[in-house]
Amino acid sequence: MSLDATYTKELPLVENNPPLKELDEIIALPTETKPNKGWWIAFGISSTALLIGGVSLFLTIYYGIGMWGNNQPVGWAFGIVNFVFWIGIGHAGTLISAILYLFRQRWRTGIARFAEAMTIFAVMTAGIFPIIHTGRPWLAGYLIPLPNQNGVWVNFMSPLLWDVFAVSTYFTISFLFWGIGLIPDLATLRDKTTSKIKKNIYKVLSLGWTNSNRNWSTYERAYLILAGISTPLVLSVHTIVSFDFAVSVIPGWHTTIFPPYFVAGAIFSGFGMVATVLIIVRKVFNMQHIITIDHLEKMNKILLATGMMVGFAYGIEFFIAWYSANTFEQFTFINRAFGPYAWAYWIMVSCNVIFPQLFWFRKVRRSIPITMVLVILVNVGMWFERFVIIVTSLHRDFLPSSWAMFTPTLTDLGLLLGSFGFFFTFLLLFLKTLPLVSMSEIKAVVEGAQPTIHPHPHSNGQHKD
Amino acid sequence: MIKKLLDKVKEFDTKDDTEPRSKKLYGLAALYNTPNEIIEAAAVVAGKGYEKFDVYTPYPLHGMDDAMGLGKPKIGFLSFTFGLIGTCSALLMIGWMMGIDYPNIIGGKPFFALPSSIPITFELTVLLTGIATVLGLLILFSKMPKLNSPLNDTEFMNNVSSDKYGIVIRTNDDKFTEDTVKNLYLSTGAYDVQEIFYRESNLTTKTPIFEKKFIGAIIGTAVITAVVSYFTINYVLYDIQPFDWMWMQARINSQSKSDFFPNKSGMCPPVNGTVAKGFLPYDYKGMPDSSVKLLANPLAVSKSVLERGQDRFNIYCSPCHGYFGEGDGRMKGLFPKPPTLHSVKVTSWTDGNIYHVITNGQNVMPSYAEQVSRDDRWAIIHYIRALQKSKNAKEEELPK
Numbered sequence: 001m002s003l004d005a006t007y008t009k010e011l012p013l014v015e016n017n018p019p020l021k022e023l024d025e026i027i028a029l030p031t032e033t034k035p036n037k038g039w040w041i042a043f044g045i046s047s048t049a050l051l052i053g054g055v056s057l058f059l060t061i062y063y064g065i066g067m068w069g070n071n072q073p074v075g076w077a078f079g080i081v082n083f084v085f086w087i088g089i090g091h092a093g094t095l096i097s098a099i100l101y102l103f104r105q106r107w108r109t110g111i112a113r114f115a116e117a118m119t120i121f122a123v124m125t126a127g128i129f130p131i132i133h134t135g136r137p138w139l140a141g142y143l144i145p146l147p148n149q150n151g152v153w154v155n156f157m158s159p160l161l162w163d164v165f166a167v168s169t170y171f172t173i174s175f176l177f178w179g180i181g182l183i184p185d186l187a188t189l190r191d192k193t194t195s196k197i198k199k200n201i202y203k204v205l206s207l208g209w210t211n212s213n214r215n216w217s218t219y220e221r222a223y224l225i226l227a228g229i230s231t232p233l234v235l236s237v238h239t240i241v242s243f244d245f246a247v248s249v250i251p252g253w254h255t256t257i258f259p260p261y262f263v264a265g266a267i268f269s270g271f272g273m274v275a276t277v278l279i280i281v282r283k284v285f286n287m288q289h290i291i292t293i294d295h296l297e298k299m300n301k302i303l304l305a306t307g308m309m310v311g312f313a314y315g316i317e318f319f320i321a322w323y324s325a326n327t328f329e330q331f332t333f334i335n336r337a338f339g340p341y342a343w344a345y346w347i348m349v350s351c352n353v354i355f356p357q358l359f360w361f362r363k364v365r366r367s368i369p370i371t372m373v374l375v376i377l378v379n380v381g382m383w384f385e386r387f388v389i390i391v392t393s394l395h396r397d398f399l400p401s402s403w404a405m406f407t408p409t410l411t412d413l414g415l416l417l418g419s420f421g422f423f424f425t426f427l428l429l430f431l432k433t434l435p436l437v438s439m440s441e442i443k444a445v446v447e448g449a450q451p452t453i454h455p456h457p458h459s460n461g462q463h464k465d
Numbered sequence: 466m467i468k469k470l471l472d473k474v475k476e477f478d479t480k481d482d483t484e485p486r487s488k489k490l491y492g493l494a495a496l497y498n499t500p501n502e503i504i505e506a507a508a509v510v511a512g513k514g515y516e517k518f519d520v521y522t523p524y525p526l527h528g529m530d531d532a533m534g535l536g537k538p539k540i541g542f543l544s545f546t547f548g549l550i551g552t553c554s555a556l557l558m559i560g561w562m563m564g565i566d567y568p569n570i571i572g573g574k575p576f577f578a579l580p581s582s583i584p585i586t587f588e589l590t591v592l593l594t595g596i597a598t599v600l601g602l603l604i605l606f607s608k609m610p611k612l613n614s615p616l617n618d619t620e621f622m623n624n625v626s627s628d629k630y631g632i633v634i635r636t637n638d639d640k641f642t643e644d645t646v647k648n649l650y651l652s653t654g655a656y657d658v659q660e661i662f663y664r665e666s667n668l669t670t671k672t673p674i675f676e677k678k679f680i681g682a683i684i685g686t687a688v689i690t691a692v693v694s695y696f697t698i699n700y701v702l703y704d705i706q707p708f709d710w711m712w713m714q715a716r717i718n719s720q721s722k723s724d725f726f727p728n729k730s731g732m733c734p735p736v737n738g739t740v741a742k743g744f745l746p747y748d749y750k751g752m753p754d755s756s757v758k759l760l761a762n763p764l765a766v767s768k769s770v771l772e773r774g775q776d777r778f779n780i781y782c783s784p785c786h787g788y789f790g791e792g793d794g795r796m797k798g799l800f801p802k803p804p805t806l807h808s809v810k811v812t813s814w815t816d817g818n819i820y821h822v823i824t825n826g827q828n829v830m831p832s833y834a835e836q837v838s839r840d841d842r843w844a845i846i847h848y849i850r851a852l853q854k855s856k857n858a859k860e861e862e863l864p865k
Binding site for chain 1: 540571
């Protein structure tokens with residue numbers, strides 16, 4: 001490859017430098033027009049999946065979780081796999097909106113809103129699973145310390161309870177973060193629309209935002225604070241999810257590497273999902289110069305980096321199993337790679353570690369079709385990672401007489417499909433109702449949008465004479 | 466029909482009924498084309514000593530706070546305070562629930578262990594910080610919701626929320642006069658100057674719909690109705706007391722009907738030959754003394770066993786046998802007098818023989834198997850042995 005000057009030059013965040021008004025138009029267009037055929041087809045598919053999920057959910061709640069395939073010794077299977085998978089997807093949004101914000105990565109503006117929305121929908125999807133896994137979801141109120149006639153409290157030493165607090169805090173904070181980001185944009189839409197009904201809806205939702213600088217000043221500080229607290233929050237959430245496993249004594253779960261390994265995996269899978277959807281969205285809504293190929297390339301770099309972290313963790317697990325001289329540990333890992341679930345293990349390794357190595361090549365990083373294939377593989381691989389961790393560790397435990405294989409039931413598969421339906425239905429509705437790129441943020445990073453002079457209060461030359 | 470309805474909706478949707486404005490001036494607004502113009506204008510307006518003014522931009526402009534002479538935003542203090550409240554309340558909550566109100570041994574750890582409290586403490590700190598920051602930003606610092614601000618629904622607002630930069634000086638500023646302000650705007654390069662009037666509703670005293678009190682009242686009633694109806698419905702339909710859902714379990718209450726069993730009875734008699742716990746049948750029932758081949762007393766002598774034996778003896782045996790087993794009990798004259806338990810016969814008996822008498826009865830003495838459990842019988846025997854000893858103890862056997 002020849003030395004290219006563009007390697008070192010900071011690329012413009014928005015291509016062609018369009019006037020601000022045009023940016024508004026492009027971003028608001030999907031909210032103003034009737035959905036096209038493509039959207040309806042996508043919506044049809046996702047809502048069908050949602051319906052299937054709804055039926056499975058009904059069966060699960062009506063008959064109980066005996067409808068699922070998990071049983072001794074595989075007591076945790078699809079329910080928890082899906083939970084961890086979706087929570088992981090949710091991590092990219094906060095990473096992009098908070099961590100990249102703190103690192104002053106301004107390219108994040110193009111994709112932040114969308115990724116945050118994804119976070120919210122993914123966490124909502126994830127939240128369903130542990131609640132129905134409790135068996136009696138209508139008693140889920142007891143997950144939080146509620147006074148009751150037995151006088152007992154929840155067990156604050158249990159990672160499962162930490163999970164309750166972590167996931168609900170994560171959802172609340174992500175939602176607030178997303179919500180205050182939307183307020184100025186809703187105000188813009190309010191002042192743009194000609195429909196009275198829409199105007200009134202936007203008016204209420206934007207809470208009467210006036211774009212006043214005195215408000216902007218606090219707004220930006222509040223945004224910074226939220227980014228500051230979201231950063232450790234996002235790391236804590238998957239750390240705590242990993243404690244669900246690491247704090248137990250099952251070989252294959254009981255390892256100290258889990259927290260960083262899970263966080264890296266979460267970011268990896270989250271970026272995979274963001275990229276998958278963005279590639280389609282930027283094309284469908286004609287936003288190629290707001291969500292540019294440079295964005296995708298940067299995301300691919302992050303995918304490469306986190307993919308290798310995950311690969312490193314896979315390696316270390318094997319090393320530690322050998323180094324620990326613990327026969328149970330060693331057996332678990334050999335069983336993982338060469339036992340009856342070897343196919344799942346090798347799908348995981350190839351999708352997460354081997355294929356993403358192609359991102360070393362700039363041509364691949366900037367090729368939309370190849371990226372698309374690779375990121376879909378990342379999604380598949382990361383789902384299988386959770387499957388491998390959970391199911392293969394459980395199916396052959398300490399007592400060979402109780403070894404068994406896990407087979408998902410139709411209800412299991414229906415719920416998995418339904419979770420995608422739930423997620424994508426919300427996402428599609430979001431795409432048609434709210435601006436999927438932050439208008440106020442994108443306008444602020446267009447070339448020439450910021451003043452080049454920085455005066456202090458002065459009375460226009462009167463002091464001079 | 467539907468078409469008519471749609472037409473109605475469309476007609477409503479496009480009808481322009483923007484709120485009438487009063488004649489009273491709220492402020493003078495100016496619009497600028499570039500960020501540099503507005504930041505310069507803001508610096509000049511601030512420099513001229515105006516205080517009741519604000520700049521309106523579609524996105525935050527870097528350096529605008531300095532140009533307007535604004536201090537640093539104070540919201541950080543609020544966030545910090547609430548973060549601290551979150552930390553403390555989490556620790557207090559966990560400490561009280563786990564350590565004081567319902568202590569439970571979990572994995573041999575102390576009732577309240579700091580390390581395992583860290584995750585939840587952290588989450589609650591973040592939660593409270595986040596909520597306080599957002600609510601503080603919206604309600605305290607931005608005074609929202611302000612749907613009926615005079616600035617909204619104006620040509621001016623349409624511009625500044627898209628791609629223009631505006632400034633407004635309020636009429637209630639001490640230095641405000643229409644001409645000077647207008648000239649100031651034009652001299653700083655404004656391309657348009659607009660008058661902004663109050664809405665009618667801003668001036669009237671009647672509560673507008675969007676008054677904060679009104680919204681608060683609506684939310685308040687909504688929450689209260691929701692909570693009350695939730696509990697009432699639960700109570701009426703399912704007979705569940707608030708916070709008592711744990712009663713509701715899939716189980717059959719005694720005396721109730723069950724469709725599960727063919728005879729529809731919720732209670733099932735035990736299967737034939739069922740032996741209740743602690744009621745093993747006695748092998749030597751009705752047999753003579755000599756056939757009894759019981760092993761030795763299974764209980765070891767200890768203070769608590771002796772005390773239990775004394776307790777049971779005084780309750781069940783003393784009425785006839787007397788407190789010291791001499792046969793002088795309170796039933797004297799009402800029931801055949803039993804022989805003393807200090808006889809050579811009883812002292813030389815094995816424990817098994819006494820056990821047989823208690824379990825089986827002997828002549829007029831009835832069986833006490835129903836009243837006294839097996840272990841208690843053995844404990845009584847230990848106590849009888851102690852009584853016998855106390856009657857015949859030699860001096861050197863006494864404790865010093």
